[in-house]
Amino acid sequence: MSEQEIEVDDLPEQIAVRMQKRERLNEISSAYPVSLPITHTIEAVRAHYPNLEADIATGDEVAVAGRIMFLRNTGKLCFATLQAGTGERIQAMISLDKAGEEALESWKELVDLGDHIFVRGEVITSKRGELSILAVEWQMAAKTIRPMPNLHNELGEEFRVRHRYIDLIVRDRAREVVKIRSEVMQSLRNTFANRAFMEVETPMLQVVHGGASARPFKTHSNAFDTELFLRIAPELFLKRAVVGGLERVFEINRNFRNEGADRTHSPEFAMLEAYEAYGDYNTVADLTQELIQNAAMDVFGTHQVALDDGTENDLGGNWPRISMFHSLSEAAGVQITPETDIAELKKLAKSVEIDIEHPLHGKYVEELWEHFVKPGLDRPTFVTDFPVDTSPLTRDHRSISGVVEKWDLYIRGYEQATGYSELVDPVIQRERFMAQMELAKAGDPEAMKLDEEFLKALEFGMPPSGGMGMGIDRLLMSLTGLGIRETILFPLVK
Secondary structure (H helix, E strand, O other): OOOOHOOOOOOHHHHHHHHHHHHHHHHHHHOOOOOOOOOHHHHHHHOOOOOOOOEEEEEEEEEOOOHHHEEEEEEOOEEEEEEOOOEEEEEEEEEEEHHHHHHHHHHHHHOOOEEEEEEEEEEEEOOOOOOEHHHHHEEEEEEEOOOOOOOOOOHHHOOOOOOOOHHHHHHHHHHHHHHHHHHHHHHHHHHHHHHHOOOOOOOOOEEEOOOOOOOOEEEEEEOOOOEEHHHHHHHHHHHHHHOOOOOOEEEEEEEEOOOOOOOOOOOOOEEEEEEEEOOOOHHHHHHHHHHHHHHHHHHHOOOOOOOOOOOEOOOOOOOOEEHHHHHHHHHHHHOOOOOOOOOHHHHHHOOOOOOOOOOOOHHHHHHHHHOHHHHOOOOOOOEOOOOOHHOEEEEEEOOOOOEEEEEEEEOOEEEEEEEEEEOHHHHHHHHHHHHHHHHHHHOOOOOOOOOHHHHHHHHHOOOEEEEEEHHHHHHHHHOOOOHHHHOOOOOOOO
């Protein structure tokens, strides 16, 4: 539904009328008072009186505030449904008998749907049994100048994304997703605290972007008169922290990648990264599974998570770990190893209509794996032991030549997280960076740059470590079944 469909034809006239009401309110008192004598939240009132029978007067006085979501005025009695920020609602009743003629007439004259209203009065139930506040006093808390959309029509996705503040007002699910995200973040931090990890913050503006293969956003610092990059990953700074003796660290913060946007990608996204000295890719796989399973249990009370489309996501049990080369060989029906000639990989890719032209052997392996294996993953799965040439920050496998100790976690068909046994040898790391520079010279826009400061840090000695990174927005997708724009409170839109 378009904005034009949401907003009525006579919008300018309605705004003008509401502006006049604002002026009148300011003459009387204020259309936007600085404070109000609130004694209770709407949630607290509903919790205190959960099962009152119809037509009951409690004798208890409360003072609450909320946004008007329903409004009906009659001769001597006016009704309004007030909504709290959590979505909880309660009925307010403005009567001639209790509020007086002046207050009743002012209400009829000045109050509109969408206004924030303060009411003080007795808690009662209506003849229909609806919990209500019979007001002896009301006051404008915030006058709305722009009318609310038609609450009887469902808001379209594009409108919801562009006007999230309206989405939050009118749709319970929008508020619920924000609450779920908050509770997931708390759960993640609790799991890290129980494992003696320390939360840190690293720079988002970087002289050299690194830690991932991605296109950065560029900017310019006037103070330093230099080109800067919005970070694509916090990895290289977090590893510096491990060098400095902070042996278990994590960060939850924003990454920025100047790439496409779709159902699973956003140019700005929340990322969790963690590093564990004296761990490896197996220990951080265990950590990642625990983080996700704890989040599901803490928020929903189960590992069988109900999704938005009515299906379930089973996050329970121990998640399988499969080798990339072994699983690809089985699915493709041909033996594929790190030694397989790239010409054979190109031939196989062409036979299944994979359009790729890249100098790296590993790129073909990964693309073929995504074609043959990824669609068949029906539960959370760690895909392990990646090609060495596509993983420049990862340690060589301790026993298998040509691969590195890396895994990607797939949930519901898309990548959820990645983990490494970290490359800590500064000499090999420099060689890997030099190879990346050659790719950049050949025109690869995602190739990593050589970071001398990071290499200098490694030369002071980084202990053997495991590291992992997980997209928070994608984690919310796994827990809700929603697209990425619905899991981000205010996603970037054109």
